[in-house]
Amino acid sequence: MMLERLTQSFGPSGREKEITQVISEYVTPFSDEVYTDALGNLIAHKKGNGKKIMLAAHMDEIGVAVTYIDEKGFLRFSKIGGLYQRRLLNRRVRFSNGFTGVIDTEENNKDYNIQKMYIDIGATDREQAEKMVSVGDMAVFEGEYKEEYGVIISKALDNRAGCYILIKVLEQIKSENDIYFCFTSQEEVGLRGAKAAAYSVNPEYALAVDVTDTGDTPNCPKMAVNLGGGAAVKVMDRSVITNPDVRIKLIELAKKNNIPYQLEIMTDGGTDAGAIHTSREGVKTGGVSVPTRYIHSPSEMVSKKDLEACIKLIKAFCESNL
Ligand code: CO
Numbered sequence: 001m002m003l004e005r006l007t008q009s010f011g012p013s014g015r016e017k018e019i020t021q022v023i024s025e026y027v028t029p030f031s032d033e034v035y036t037d038a039l040g041n042l043i044a045h046k047k048g049n050g051k052k053i054m055l056a057a058h059m060d061e062i063g064v065a066v067t068y069i070d071e072k073g074f075l076r077f078s079k080i081g082g083l084y085q086r087r088l089l090n091r092r093v094r095f096s097n098g099f100t101g102v103i104d105t106e107e108n109n110k111d112y113n114i115q116k117m118y119i120d121i122g123a124t125d126r127e128q129a130e131k132m133v134s135v136g137d138m139a140v141f142e143g144e145y146k147e148e149y150g151v152i153i154s155k156a157l158d159n160r161a162g163c164y165i166l167i168k169v170l171e172q173i174k175s176e177n178d179i180y181f182c183f184t185s186q187e188e189v190g191l192r193g194a195k196a197a198a199y200s201v202n203p204e205y206a207l208a209v210d211v212t213d214t215g216d217t218p219n220c221p222k223m224a225v226n227l228g229g230g231a232a233v234k235v236m237d238r239s240v241i242t243n244p245d246v247r248i249k250l251i252e253l254a255k256k257n258n259i260p261y262q263l264e265i266m267t268d269g270g271t272d273a274g275a276i277h278t279s280r281e282g283v284k285t286g287g288v289s290v291p292t293r294y295i296h297s298p299s300e301m302v303s304k305k306d307l308e309a310c311i312k313l314i315k316a317f318c319e320s321n322l
């Protein structure tokens with residue numbers, strides 16, 4: 001199953017080699033050219049004579065990096081991307097070589113200070129630990145892929161769900177437009193890959209495809225996005241106010257094609273749209289998002305119906321007259 005393989009592949013920001021390999025396997029049969037750049041973006045190009053469109057989904061995931069190994073073999077670490085410190089205790093993390101560690105803290109009052117946390121890889125001392133991992137090694141959450149009753153639960157649905165959607169659009173699309181499917185690097189540390197990709201692609205239109213929060217669980221801020229409520233058409237987030245033409249076009253297409261949709265204003269966090277829309281002399285940029293519960297945890301949750309709605313809407317956008 002493609003989405004399972006995508007979510008379970010290793011790829012913290014700046015270490016996207018494994019996930020890049022997996023995605024290129026899926027996109028190569030459907031693309032005219034596939035290439036990578038110096039920042040680690042993977043770009044699949046489907047040529048056409050029409051408008052130049054950039055679709056962006058980041059492929060990196062949040063994680064941790066080892067900063068120090070102490071004499072007892074415990075690892076100190078820093079965050080790669082937006083980890084919630086108070087939710088880290090006793091989480092499992094996995095290194096690219098397969099070793100698993102458990103996060104805990106030396107604090108008794110549980111102040112959730114990351115400086116006091118450590119990763120326990122079961123080593124007896126520094127010497128043994130250094131045979132297993134090195135300073136600078138990165139690890140990601142462990143979070144098994146489960147499909148139940150219309151929802152999917154896994155680590156890294158942010159943003160392998162977006163990567164899955166782009167691959168599905170590429171497989172199905174019939175369009176005269178000139179479309180660049182960009183699987184971007186280093187989004188979680190500040191939209192870094194998308195900045196370079198937007199410059200080199202130089203598109204007329206762009207859509208960022210990523211996850212967004214929902215407002216439908218007992219413990220969350222009010223927000224008009226529900227799990228299972230359809231594709232979320234981005235109005236704004238902390239990095240972008242989307243282009244009105246693109247936003248209106250997406251809504252029209254959703255209505256015309258009976259694709260369930262909802263309007264998204266995400267107050268926490270940005271997306272690749274933020275880096276793309278200010279590239280060069282500006283790019284008409286919108287966003288289509290997957291409503292997702294428990295973002296940046298090992299147990300992110302999306303609805304299969306929403307994934308389908310996003311695929312249909314993005315495909316309709318790429319096939320439309322812009
Ligand atoms: Co994220």
Ligand code: ZN
Nearest residue numbers: 158159210211
């Ligand atoms: Zn994301």
